[in-house]
Amino acid sequence: MPVPGFAVPRREFVRTLLHRGSPPERPDTGEDLAEVGDATLARAARYWVVVPVAYRIAAFVKVFIGFAAANGSVGLFPVLPAAALGVAANAGFLWWLLRSGGLPARRTRRVLTADLGAGLGLNLLIAVLAPDAVQPFAIDVTWTWLVGSVAMWAGTSGLPAALLLLAAAVPVRVLLTLAGGLRLDNPLALSRSIGCLVALAVSIVVACGILVLLGVGTRFALDIGLRRGQEAERKRTQRLLHDSVLQTLEALAIAPSDDADHAAERLAQLRSVAHAEAAELRRSITEPIEPRTGRSFVVELADVAAEMAREGLRTQLVAADFADDDRLSADRRTAMCEAVREALRNTVKHAGTSRVVLRVEERDGGTAVVARDQGRGFDVRERGPGFGIRQSIEARLAEVGGTGQVESTPGNGTRVTLWVPH
Template identity: 70%
Template sequence: MPEAGSAAPPRAFVRTLLRSGTPAEPTEPLPDSGDLTAVGDATLARASRYWVAVPMAYRAAAFVKVFIGFTAANGVLGLGPVLGATVFGVAANIAAIVWVLRSGGLRARLTGRALSLDLSLGVVLNLVVAVTAPAEIQPFAVDVSWTWLVGSVAMWAGTSGLPAALWLFAAAVPFRALLTVAGGLPLDHQLALTRSIGCMVALAVAIVLAVAILIMLGVGTRFAVDIGLRRGREAERHRTRRIMHDSVLQTLEALAISAPGDDAQAVTRLSELRSVAKAEAAELRRRITEPVPTGSARGFAVELADVATELARDGLRTQLVAADFADDHKVSQDRRTALCEAVREALRNTVKHSGTKQVVLRVEQRDGGIAVVARDQGQGFDVRDRPPGFGISQSIMARLAEVGGHGTVDSQPGRGTRVTMWVPG
């Protein structure tokens, strides 16, 4: 049974692309759901906004190429209309590319009108060249102006699907015959017939290439969205596990630790446990419901001081050294938050495992970023014999790695522990 929110089968998706082209432009913003079909179509629609620039760029280059071939074969004969068509084709397509890029792509509401206008210009351009070019070189002249229609059919194939492109291909047969007659040549004229077949082959090649690009764009987008959603869900699972580890699990472990005189001071002890549980519940609620931080006017050293104050209720005395640190707010809020959470976990490990209640926290600028070093003079341990637990591997190492940073743990028995945490600027 397919997983909920999974993509449509690749064959069905490709058939849909071929039948109707890229999906219509979705409303803003992107769908906030795990429905891969909706998210994939929305992403594909945004990517396809700029696809029309590819046929336009081809036409701008192809006009120059075909014009050079025309002049090499015919000299100055019929140069006027062919040169005019070439200049118009290159200038119009370059201007259209600039417009598409600056306006954020071709929007769905403009696609039909824009492509209809583009096709109309191609029809008019070919008629003008066919009528004005000398009869003896008219088929070669039409080859130049036909370049416009090749790009038009490719754009229709990509945005409206293969059926629309095939209808245009079928309509191009009588239209190419009309151009021959308009130039004063009979339909059975050998040169006109040969060049007409060449023009139809060019349209067929354009349709095939456009369909291939459409399939690669659609399927590639769908697979990319699928991978992105899977990684996002995995990251969310890691985030949830970290929240549970850093808050609920820490509280439960604290509640489970017995202290001398618990029985004699049961009421006081119960009151303390309730206070701790209430504080942790408030912290957990804040983490679950708070919006993603976008910035903070507070200095990073102040944020670290808040973390040290929080751990002081567990009896940890933290000496914060930040005299040589210039907090210029160049580090993003996401990285500052990750660093503060990693420091919080390092201090909690000090409380639980070091055998000391004192730690030095040094903040410094290093290697283009911020480094925080937590050093205690506790009992230490042999890092080669003790593999990193969840707190070190996930709450410190993995959390920093997610924002481009890293962390290291150095410790020896009897010589304390030093945890170095760094994030880039």
């Protein structure tokens, strides 16, 4: 289900983008989804300006080649250095944007104003220096700078600011024509001026389209991330209840043969287990999950085996050929230990045996743990995997790039093979 007012972009959201441009970057409190979306969009908008800057680098080369092909060596002196300067300046600008993490949020207006001023200065210089016969064509080359500038203003400040710059471009183009000593009714100057204004209008349309696509895409991406996060949290809660409360209740429900003869001891044991389980559940809910440090993987497996010994399962841990050099990440170690705990609990509940062998070994570029018992076994083709196998073993390991496999036949016990990569 989409999140109301967030997953489906409303007309108001698109209108706001077009009117104000990308939202200002501010601290993300994470309390409101719309604020999260605006913060994400603002960070993304810092990088999109590399598009018009990269366009100017390519366009300077392209337009200059067209100018040289049409006019030969006439006016080559002022136009060639201007084109080279434009390519070099924009390459440096692009390098600075990528290195500094996009357009600085607090200096956006100052940077774009300086960029616009540089473009106006370059155009005015060419208008004065270029020969009259090719002056309109020469301005086409340097006008490329202003096309990129207007596009950046459209994306960061919105459509009204871009339209204001488009309107201001009319007297600017008149000034450039007069600075070159041409009459305003000169057919060549008039046609090239119209072409330059059309180029600005096209850049505004493209920039606004990119802005809307970026904003709408951000909203949809966050909606998808939200759904996946909710699903992951739901699965985590299910695992927490299954691996703690439910397993403990089932273990307590298994009555030993001498339960009636040791009622007082049994009651004390139940109280102790219930108290420990409540404390562990409270810690899991209220405290952040932090990796344990300073302990080897084999020691953590031994702790799991000791925990299961309190439920009557005797575990033989074999790790003679395993070099515990801490190559497993904290997430993979945690996933493996939880999967081992689930496998051993299934042995307690279903295998009809109190012994299991736990072997740790290096395998296929990762670490494998094999739990083998000689219990009653079952037919894996007739009995599908339960929640514990699907979620606490297979899904848990899959989340960290690992696998879990259960092999069993009636009367021949069960083998559970768990593997995670290094």
